[in-house]
Amino acid sequence: MTTAVTRRAGLLGALSLPAVARAQGPVTLRVAQYKAGDALLLRLAGLADTPYRVEWSEFGSGNLMLEAANAGALDLAYGSEVPPTFAAVSGARVRLVAVIRGDVNEQVVLVPQGSAIRDVAGLRGKRVGYVRATTTHYYLSRMLAEAGLSLADVQLVNLTPSDGQAAFRAGALDAWAIYGYSVPVARQGGARVLRTAEGILSGNYPYFIRAGLAEEPARAEAARDLLDRLRRALPFIAERPAEYAAAQAAALNVPEATIRALLDNVSQPRSLVAVDDAAIASHQAVADEFARIGVIPRRVEVAPLWDRGFARLGGAA
Numbered sequence: 001m002t003t004a005v006t007r008r009a010g011l012l013g014a015l016s017l018p019a020v021a022r023a024q025g026p027v028t029l030r031v032a033q034y035k036a037g038d039a040l041l042l043r044l045a046g047l048a049d050t051p052y053r054v055e056w057s058e059f060g061s062g063n064l065m066l067e068a069a070n071a072g073a074l075d076l077a078y079g080s081e082v083p084p085t086f087a088a089v090s091g092a093r094v095r096l097v098a099v100i101r102g103d104v105n106e107q108v109v110l111v112p113q114g115s116a117i118r119d120v121a122g123l124r125g126k127r128v129g130y131v132r133a134t135t136t137h138y139y140l141s142r143m144l145a146e147a148g149l150s151l152a153d154v155q156l157v158n159l160t161p162s163d164g165q166a167a168f169r170a171g172a173l174d175a176w177a178i179y180g181y182s183v184p185v186a187r188q189g190g191a192r193v194l195r196t197a198e199g200i201l202s203g204n205y206p207y208f209i210r211a212g213l214a215e216e217p218a219r220a221e222a223a224r225d226l227l228d229r230l231r232r233a234l235p236f237i238a239e240r241p242a243e244y245a246a247a248q249a250a251a252l253n254v255p256e257a258t259i260r261a262l263l264d265n266v267s268q269p270r271s272l273v274a275v276d277d278a279a280i281a282s283h284q285a286v287a288d289e290f291a292r293i294g295v296i297p298r299r300v301e302v303a304p305l306w307d308r309g310f311a312r313l314g315g316a317a
Helices: 002-016 038-044 062-070 082-090 135-146 161-169 182-188 217-233 235-239 241-252 256-263 277-292
Strands: 028-033 053-058 076-078 094-101 108-111 127-130 155-158 175-178 192-196 204-210 271-273
Touching (some): 028 062, 038 053, 038 217, 038 235, 038 241, 062 094, 062 204, 076 217, 082 135, 127 135, 127 161, 135 175, 135 277, 161 175, 175 182, 182 256, 204 277, 217 235, 241 256
Parallel strands (some): 028 053, 127 175
Antiparallel strands (some): 094 204, 108 175
16 A cells, blocks of 8 residues: 555656756655755755656655555655654664754644643643654654653543644643644634643754665765755755745645744744764664553664764864
């Protein structure tokens, strides 16, 4: 099923982004992205004219990207630290080769307008929406632990972001752990941020390659080049936020003001950097917490998944 979705998404990506898809060369690099993601950014930044062909596929989650890479259907993709945590348990054949450092202010616990809940301790016994086995699961567990509570002390409601939004609007949730565009949309409706994930989430999103890519010289060089192009393109977001927001709004059919609300409130500018000790330690902390609360069956060491030598990112540290 994942392969079929990938093929359809790759076709849609090629049709909607001809400037990238038409780039000709002896190598085709199969790359995953979220909707209105990296291909759009490269085009806006003037870096889409690659000397190799890029076959873009759209995915809705890092978990699906990792499954496709493990199956050999993708060369390069990225997601949060959570999918590689499951990869460490299952023995998935991927390597983590670079890190996007991104925003954590978009990862929050919300309460409805007029809620009497004033801190995380006030969530005891309340109905809390979240998305299981995602960053929301991780930071909600950590927030509760810091308040002397556990996940067992609240009424957990596992919902997709769209279902969570409907439940939150209908008053079926006392709080909602959520991320992305759902946050400014809910805030425009009167929701209040109880707490952001600042201080809990690192904001790291690892880039990973399929196993064996490093042994294919031409394709490996293409992947290295694309990573460096993305590194150089990312400052465009902070330097020209109005242009970026307008392009994303058109591609996503989301109000431009919603996108600007996120861009104007980031915890750190988005950047692409090389693997370092801090990135591996951050990933290990996520894996350890998921082992502690039983999301994964045992503790795992994540360091063997990481490759410090693959990417060359213009001297990024």
